Amino acid sequence: MKDKIVIATRESQLALWQANNVKAQLESLYPEMTVELLGMTTKGDQILDSPLSKIGGKGLFVKELESALMDGRADIAVHSMKDVPMAFPEGLGLAVICEREDPSDAFVSNNVESLDQLPSGAIVGTSSLRRACQLKMNRPDLVIKDLRGNVNTRLRKMDDGEYDAIILATAGLVRLEMFDRIRQRIPAETSLPAGGQGAMGIECRSDDVQTIQLLAPLQHEETAIRVTAERAVNERLNGGCQAPIACFAILEDDTIWLRGLVGSPDGKTMIEGEIRGHKDDAKLLGVQLADDLLARGADLILEAVYQ
Numbered sequence: 001m002k003d004k005i006v007i008a009t010r011e012s013q014l015a016l017w018q019a020n021n022v023k024a025q026l027e028s029l030y031p032e033m034t035v036e037l038l039g040m041t042t043k044g045d046q047i048l049d050s051p052l053s054k055i056g057g058k059g060l061f062v063k064e065l066e067s068a069l070m071d072g073r074a075d076i077a078v079h080s081m082k083d084v085p086m087a088f089p090e091g092l093g094l095a096v097i098c099e100r101e102d103p104s105d106a107f108v109s110n111n112v113e114s115l116d117q118l119p120s121g122a123i124v125g126t127s128s129l130r131r132a133c134q135l136k137m138n139r140p141d142l143v144i145k146d147l148r149g150n151v152n153t154r155l156r157k158m159d160d161g162e163y164d165a166i167i168l169a170t171a172g173l174v175r176l177e178m179f180d181r182i183r184q185r186i187p188a189e190t191s192l193p194a195g196g197q198g199a200m201g202i203e204c205r206s207d208d209v210q211t212i213q214l215l216a217p218l219q220h221e222e223t224a225i226r227v228t229a230e231r232a233v234n235e236r237l238n239g240g241c242q243a244p245i246a247c248f249a250i251l252e253d254d255t256i257w258l259r260g261l262v263g264s265p266d267g268k269t270m271i272e273g274e275i276r277g278h279k280d281d282a283k284l285l286g287v288q289l290a291d292d293l294l295a296r297g298a299d300l301i302l303e304a305v306y307q
């Protein structure tokens with residue numbers, strides 16, 4: 001039996017919270033085990049001066065962590081599921097998906113209480129094309145300005161007066177106990193979340209049977225089903241959280257209700273769709289919804305964005 005687990009993690013406050021959360025869960029399940037963190041800096045943390053969609057897209061925040069797994073410096077990596085690319089490198093895979101935090105986007109502002117209250121011409125910070133296109137669709141009169149950096153950096157930039165409001169994932173703010181920053185949890189009808197938003201996943205070597213067994217109790221079945229459906233949409237559309245794609249699944253008893261959209265970053269065109277089906281067909285439903293969106297013009301929008 002293993003007596004030590006090393007967790008590779010980014011060093012942002014949120015990444016450390018997530019790694020420490022998994023550490024605590026493992027320590028309480030296995031009191032004899034030593035669990036250590038290995039902090040690392042990724043490309044996504046280093047390149048802060050250009051929009052994420054332009055600097056190599058997928059996997060920006062996970063590559064270095066995966067190298068540590070492959071050469072044995074670490075046993076597991078804890079990820080935000082929305083940052084995890086669909087395909088894993090040879091020899092690595094997702095072991096479990098943990099219980100989801102609130103998946104919504106949060107409206108954060110020092111000036112007003114909600115999106116509706118923003119005056120015409122107000123500057124809203126986000127580096128997410130998904131958030132930008134939905135904001136512009138709802139409020140063409142707002143000005144979207146790029147905003148990069150970890151949660152604390154983004155909040156500081158808003159506090160410095162560069163933005164009237166910013167949009168962040170509710171889950172990140174809740175985990176960091178910054179509840180007072182959340183003016184509004186934006187409903188899915190207004191800002192459909194990114195696939196996997198609010199859920200953590202744990203990656204390890206596919207042949208590390210012991211670690212996979214140790215992690216098994218951390219799996220949350222409902223979250224796993226929902227995130228599987230959402231990720232199937234992203235996979236089919238060949239995009240993730242750096243693309244103007246939203247997809248969000250809810251489980252109603254045994255039925256998945258999956259919604260998705262692809263929007264042009266200017267908010268002028270938006271292809272929306274939804275599908276319902278049995279929870280055993282999570283992946284299939286995601287693919288079907290994506291195909292439906294593609295057939296109705298999502299392919300042209302994505303082509304223009306990926307260029």
Ligand SMILES: NCc1[nH]cc(CCC(=O)O)c1CC(=O)O
Pocket residue numbers: 080081082083167168169171172196197198199200241
């Ligand atoms: N792309 C960065 C990122 N990846 C995961 C989260 C938040 C936590 C989560 O979704 O689990 C964030 C920050 C944000 O979007 O505000």
